[in-house]
Amino acid sequence: MRLNGHFLRNTMEEIKTWARINSPWVLHFNSGSCNGCDIEILAALTPRYDLERFGIKLRGSPRHADVLLCTGGVTLQQADRLRRIYEQMPEPKFVVAIGSCALSGGVFQGCYNICGGIEKVIPVNAYIPGCPPRPEAIIDGVYKLLASLKPAERALEPSSHEYGDRAEVNS
Amino acid sequence: MDILDKIFTLLIFPGGLFLLILGLAYEWVDRKLLAQLQNRIGPRWFQPLADVIKLLAKEEVIPEGVNPWLFIGLPIIALAGSLTAALYTPLVGLPPSHSFPGDLIVTVYLLSLLTLCMGLAGSNTLDRFSLMGATRTLTQLFSYEAPFMLSLLGPAIVVGSWRIADITSYTENHWLLLSQPIGFLVALIGLIGKLEMPPLDAPEAETEIVAGAMTEYSGRGYALFRLAKGAELVVGLTLVASFYMGGMANPLLFLLKTLLLLLVMVGLQTLITRLRIDQTVGLWWRYGTLLVLVQWLGMIIWKGVAS
Numbered sequence: 001m002r003l004n005g006h007f008l009r010n011t012m013e014e015i016k017t018w019a020r021i022n023s024p025w026v027l028h029f030n031s032g033s034c035n036g037c038d039i040e041i042l043a044a045l046t047p048r049y050d051l052e053r054f055g056i057k058l059r060g061s062p063r064h065a066d067v068l069l070c071t072g073g074v075t076l077q078q079a080d081r082l083r084r085i086y087e088q089m090p091e092p093k094f095v096v097a098i099g100s101c102a103l104s105g106g107v108f109q110g111c112y113n114i115c116g117g118i119e120k121v122i123p124v125n126a127y128i129p130g131c132p133p134r135p136e137a138i139i140d141g142v143y144k145l146l147a148s149l150k151p152a153e154r155a156l157e158p159s160s161h162e163y164g165d166r167a168e169v170n171s
Numbered sequence: 172m173d174i175l176d177k178i179f180t181l182l183i184f185p186g187g188l189f190l191l192i193l194g195l196a197y198e199w200v201d202r203k204l205l206a207q208l209q210n211r212i213g214p215r216w217f218q219p220l221a222d223v224i225k226l227l228a229k230e231e232v233i234p235e236g237v238n239p240w241l242f243i244g245l246p247i248i249a250l251a252g253s254l255t256a257a258l259y260t261p262l263v264g265l266p267p268s269h270s271f272p273g274d275l276i277v278t279v280y281l282l283s284l285l286t287l288c289m290g291l292a293g294s295n296t297l298d299r300f301s302l303m304g305a306t307r308t309l310t311q312l313f314s315y316e317a318p319f320m321l322s323l324l325g326p327a328i329v330v331g332s333w334r335i336a337d338i339t340s341y342t343e344n345h346w347l348l349l350s351q352p353i354g355f356l357v358a359l360i361g362l363i364g365k366l367e368m369p370p371l372d373a374p375e376a377e378t379e380i381v382a383g384a385m386t387e388y389s390g391r392g393y394a395l396f397r398l399a400k401g402a403e404l405v406v407g408l409t410l411v412a413s414f415y416m417g418g419m420a421n422p423l424l425f426l427l428k429t430l431l432l433l434l435v436m437v438g439l440q441t442l443i444t445r446l447r448i449d450q451t452v453g454l455w456w457r458y459g460t461l462l463v464l465v466q467w468l469g470m471i472i473w474k475g476v477a478s
Contacts, residue, residue, distance in 0.1 A: 019224035022217070050211040052202070055218050060381035061300075063232060063389035066225070090230035090389040 020066065020092065021146045023055040027065035031082045031118070033072025036132040037099035041069055044135035056142065062088040067142065068095045073105040074115045086122045094125045094145055098138060103127050185262045186254055194401025195219040197433060204437040219401070226394035234387050236297040245292045246395035252284030253402035260409045261339050263422040273333040279320050282406065285399050286312045286365065293384025304383025307374040307448050311364055314452040318459035319361030321467065325354040326414045328470055339413045348415045353466045355415040357459050362407040363436055364451070366400060370443035371451055408432050
């Protein structure tokens, strides 16, 4: 009986993971980017790349989103907004940092009004470098993030706990 | 045995599971055709199912300032309304599982329950986008409801009965599409308005007001609303196809008819841009209702002359 319960729970988990991998709805947030990366994200959403093939849809509301696409270094003013948008998303949620500035602050690193990369404010699950990254790179990054949800590769996923601690220190 | 039969009717064949699966399948056809018309490849066949499972497995955030009972209850009522409406309609061309004199009126009201629930769900929250979406949803409800109902009552007048079973057995030999083209057109566009599909999607215009009344819904509530919409799509297409396109038929032929209607709806979605809410109201009250009423007048005069 207990074995059956375990089996049932495992199957449920597998179905949930399958659904999550196949239906990521994204939300796009610009926390101080030069708009280069934003234009590449929009290009990735056009019919030419047709992200609906993978079930990726752009949603306007953080309540519907699973993946937060962040661009740009975080300005002091946007840090609070970024955190609030992140907290409005329901669990499970993932963050993708897109572009050099989102990774580390890029050319704006060290400016008086910049906190640094996205990871200084909220935990990040995947990083996509480039200035700006091509749409193919963005699609590849989101795909790798989703592939990391599969149980066999879960060990590779960065623990959000560690990043959470860093966010506490830096915010 | 009787009880088992009833449970089967309610939960599996016309009522529950079958209708939900058919709703998801129609949603996929809709999205796939739309993608093909936009020169895209489009979603995979299991996409609507994956969306719904993912939403059901997600955390449900109950925002501050809402009535939690209403927030949780409204999606359930909406889904129950659409599923109940299916019991009185000839799904896939089979006779309706329940029938009583006047069930057409009940079905039409059950179909409006979804829109009403969405309007209430939007106005329940404090979010400005939800409130605006709720206002538009209810405005649109008041504009298309009368012409949609009038156009479904056209066949009822011809047959002289308010029973869906009577009407569909009459239309089996009479394609009302030919004798009442205006009613058919108004019913089809009314269905687009009911389901808030483009070009009548001002209530949930994602480029203006995020997701309309659904903005604050996450997880389970949103999934149930999506399922309810899928079920309503099936029930609405079934009603229009059985009233105007040759009644009950062989299930395969009937499915083909509903898919043809869906193709017309998708064509309208791609061809026409979104109407503003005042344009929607104008469309229905200036043209839709008047045209249907003129057709009614013609039908009544013709009936009087013929008898």
